[in-house]
Amino acid sequence: MALLSVQGIHTAYDRVNVLHDVSLDVEPGKITCILGSNGSGKTTLIRSILGLTPPNQGDIVFEGASLVRLPTHEIIARGIACIPEGRRIFPKMTVEENLRTGAYRLSDSAEITRRAMQVYELFPRLKERRTQLAGTMSGGEQAMVSMGRGLMGKPKMLIIDEPSLGLSPLYVKENFRIIREINGMGITVLLVEQNVRQTLVIAHHGYVLSQGRMAASGTTEELSADAEVQAAYFG
Amino acid sequence: MSLDIFSQYLINCLMLGMIYAMVAVGFTLFFGVLDVIQFAHGDVLMAGGFGALVAYAATQAVGIANSWVQLLLMVVSTTVMTAALGALVARFLVLPLRNAPPLNTLLITLMMGMVLREAVRLVYPNGSNPQPFPSLLPHDAWRVGGLDLRVDSLILLVVGLLLIAGLHLLITRSKLGLAIRAVAQDGETARVMGINFNRIVLLTFGLGSAMGALGGVMRGLYYTEITFDVGLLLGVIGFAAAILGGLGNLYGAILGGFLFAVLQAIGAVALPVLLPDFPSAYKDVFAFTVVIVLIGWKPTGLIAEKTSERV
Structure with missing residues (x-):
């Protein structure tokens, strides 16, 4: 089905x-x-x-x-999760905060951290920049943020x-x-x-x-x- | 000017700045999440102040005499009442008009403010005249290095600062704050992240209204008086402070609130000393004129949207 x-x-x-x-x-x-x-x-x-x-x-x-x-x-x-057209990251949040919005429906903070680690494994670049404001990143990096955010909700x-x-x-x-x-x-x-x-x-x-x-x-x-x-x- | 009087003015200025900041924060939060001006905000605060008076009368009626307990009950009831009132305004006036021109929202909230103001004036016994606000904080004064520091002023200042710091922590650290910021930055994407948009809007309006109402109660305790039209000037000053700081920016609103109080203090104290013909009653004329000039100079506010974090 x-x-x-x-x-x-x-x-x-x-x-x-x-x-x-x-x-x-x-x-x-x-x-x-x-x-x-x-x-x-x-x-x-x-x-x-x-x-x-x-x-x-x-x-x-x-x-x-x-x-x-x-x-x-x-x-x-x-x-269902969505990586929207044009990436639509939250520009005035850090990379880490952007990822956390993707896991908004989850309240287990240990699980949120674990998922963020998985995203950082997939995109090592994001780990280096996790405290940077997403709006100041390049288009390619923002695409990674948007992808990672979409994955956070599993x-x-x-x-x-x-x-x-x-x-x-x-x-x-x-x-x-x-x-x-x-x-x-x-x-x-x-x-x-x-x-x-x-x-x-x-x-x-x-x-x-x-x-x-x-x-x-x-x-x-x-x-x-x-x-x-x-x-x-x-x- | 003696040090004693100077310290009085300084404390007065800090107190007013904090109250203005607490009102301005509401305007900036509402604008942040929905891009609207909620002009009934000042009158919601006034209603909260009168609600606190009713709660005080109720505590007296049931025979509670401890002033701390009375104060606690007043604060709790005014917080709950204004949060609910703010959320109701959002639910039934602001959200239904989301797709209408912003001017309509402005107008409808302006009218709502008038309804609240007139209703309180007519319903509250002798509501047209100033009502005494109970002075419930201890009146002791500490003598510190030639200065009289009143305990009630200090308590109000410390509580106000804690509330502002608490709001900052709530917005930057909590999950609710994350959702408020997400909705403020991109409402549609926030929904796609699974955030309940309407719920966050209602919570934000409740939060901003309660914050302002606590500012209103502090003002009542400080001046031991409240009038039905207190929300009018308080609303305009809070709005001016929010615009001055950069509407949508939390720290801008706080900065704007304190700045306005400083301007009033300059108008009331410094200018009459320099210009003998300048009566201190012109303090609001002076303060608003400077605000007009400042906004003309920086139309997007002192902390411009681009470089700062909106809400």
Whole structure:
């Protein structure tokens, strides 16, 4: 059974209908990707799942229970975490405080410290800078903070929205390596990307959004082979 | 000027600065989490002060005579009452208007302040006139090196400083403080981290209101008097102090509060000495004029948003 199942949702944003009858399944333990150009509705889909812009129709089911109409913090409490587009770190908090916001729902301080240690193991750079204000760091380092923060909640499913946006090619490559590593820890990943080729390499299953509708879906091998999809959406 | 009078003015100035800081902190917290100006803040404090008076009357009615117990009950009831009032204002006036133009929030809270003010004036017996505030702290004075130090002033100063330090620790060290700062810096991302946005907003409004009300009770104990319109001037001064320090910045608000008190003291004491024709009653005229000039010079406040930590 799918871990997350989006079932025919319609979502309006500022009164304009952005998503039309969109469905998708995220299989547990896999990396599922959503591809699509700018303005195709990828971010609105993520916002719908997180309850920031709830759908008007359709259902979103996580582990068999509906998420629709739940406030965002309760959706997060079900075991979902998000590394938002543009990283959205808290600029006037230290690296360590940023990580602690990611474990906000947890009250066991020993466990929070243990998880922070795991994040520092994954990103040694953050350990060196744990008392630095996150807003004063470089874009690549902020991306690490955002990733680490997303991992602090030990989510069952991690949503990663456009992680390579605005990063240098070196960091982009590093990012994809880390996403694979996160998936290797047993965390299900829902990855939103514009960077088609590298995404198809690491993902297992993919969906293509176009103008608010699901245009294609399949395993990444199928999507890579589909000449029509290639021509239409990936250029 | 004799040392004795100077020390009196100094203590007075510190006391006022602390009270202003405690009011200003509320404005800055509210602006921090929701980017709104809560103009009923001063009147929430006034209502807290009158609530403390009612609590005092109640302790007398049930025969509690120990002034420490009376004081404790007054402080507890005013804290609970204003925290609830502040949270109610947030829940029913400010949060529903989150997507409306900010001017509407300003206007609706301004009107709420008027409602509170007029309601207290009309409902409280003889509410139009100043009400005596019980002076419950010991009146002993210590003679230290030619200075008279009054115990009640010292207690108020120490308690005020402890409250401000406690608020600082709460914001910088506690989990609630982490959530308040997260909401202040990026409300939507705070929600995505699993923080209950509305709950944090209500707690922040409760916290800021209670802090201000304690400042109001301290003012009552210091001047042994309270009026129904005390929130008007206190609110404007607290707001001016918060803006002066840099709205949204906790330390700016504290700095602004003390700075305003210093300006008042200069207007009341120093200027009449230098200019014989300057009556000390002009202290507020002087203080607000300087604030206007300072804000003209530094429009974003003395501790500018960019370089400092917002809330």
